[in-house]
Amino acid sequence: ENNKNLSPCVILIGMMGAGKTTIGRALARELGVEFVDLDHEIVRRCGVEIPIIFDIEGEEGFRKRETAVLSELVTQPNIVLATGGGAIMAACNQELLKKGKVIYLKASLDELFARISKDTGRPLLQTENPKQKLEQLLTLRMPIYERLANITMETSTGNIHTTVKQLKKALL
Ligand code: S3P
Numbered sequence: 001e002n003n004k005n006l007s008p009c010v011i012l013i014g015m016m017g018a019g020k021t022t023i024g025r026a027l028a029r030e031l032g033v034e035f036v037d038l039d040h041e042i043v044r045r046c047g048v049e050i051p052i053i054f055d056i057e058g059e060e061g062f063r064k065r066e067t068a069v070l071s072e073l074v075t076q077p078n079i080v081l082a083t084g085g086g087a088i089m090a091a092c093n094q095e096l097l098k099k100g101k102v103i104y105l106k107a108s109l110d111e112l113f114a115r116i117s118k119d120t121g122r123p124l125l126q127t128e129n130p131k132q133k134l135e136q137l138l139t140l141r142m143p144i145y146e147r148l149a150n151i152t153m154e155t156s157t158g159n160i161h162t163t164v165k166q167l168k169k170a171l172l
Contacts, residue, residue, distance in 0.1 A: 006033050007077035010171065011097055013145055014105035015138055016085040016122055017115035019155045019163075023105060024082035026164045031171070033078045038087060041069050054123040067093055074099040085137070086124070088144050097148055103167060104149035109135055111156040 010027070012020040021037055028035035039050060042065050046053055053062050066087055073081055074096050081100065087093055107115075113131050116122065127133050146152065151170050155163060 005078070006031060006080075006171075009074060009076055009078070009100045010080045011074070011100035011102050012080070012082045012105055013088050013097070013102055013148060014085065014155075015107070015112050015141065015145075016125070016134070017112040018085070018105040018107050019115075019160070020082040020085075020105055023155065023160060023163055023167070024080050026160050027167055028080035030164050030168050031080065033080060036073060036076075036079050036081050038066065038069060038073065038081060038083045041073070042066060045069065050121060051123045051126075059124070063090060067096075070096050085141070088141065088148055094144070094148060101171065102148050102150045104145045104152045105155050106145070106152055107154070107156045109138055112138070 010031075012024045012027075014020055024037070025035045042053070042062075043049055046065065048056075050062070053065065057065075063086070066084060067090060070083070070087060070093055073079070083097075088097065109131075113134055116125070116134075117130065120126075124137070125133055151167070153163060153167060153170075
């Protein structure tokens, strides 16, 4: 199936571990459009992984790169775009996100932590107490995710297939 009529683009927001990349890729396939991952696009352009960008340029440098790439991608029709968990924080990014159809993928703290606790690619969680850090980020970001979302989808329960079907229905 190939719709190629997805304008504006679909943008997935939500915490690390919410399933933005996994569900985004599956949703794009279901809709017959291209999938783009914002983090991956930043890494591709830099030529180094995210932890290295944080090491060299700090979070501030990473956020500048994130805004630059986001501003390009939001104007593209016929894509599903997965963002990084913190891409919703900057006011200018919040404006950019309004150009797309925004889906918030929601999950509980325990579920998020279970999904990402073994990963090493997330510099913000390289702290003494990563779960506490994740909780702080969730508390701070939750109202922003909810405010920006056109569609909210719970991902703690249910499989990828069902979630994708529900999202497709909500979008078309
Ligand atoms: C971040 C989330 C990451 C990545 C970076 C910062 C965040 O993306 O952009 O490590 O601030 O929550 P994921 O949400 O894909 O893990």
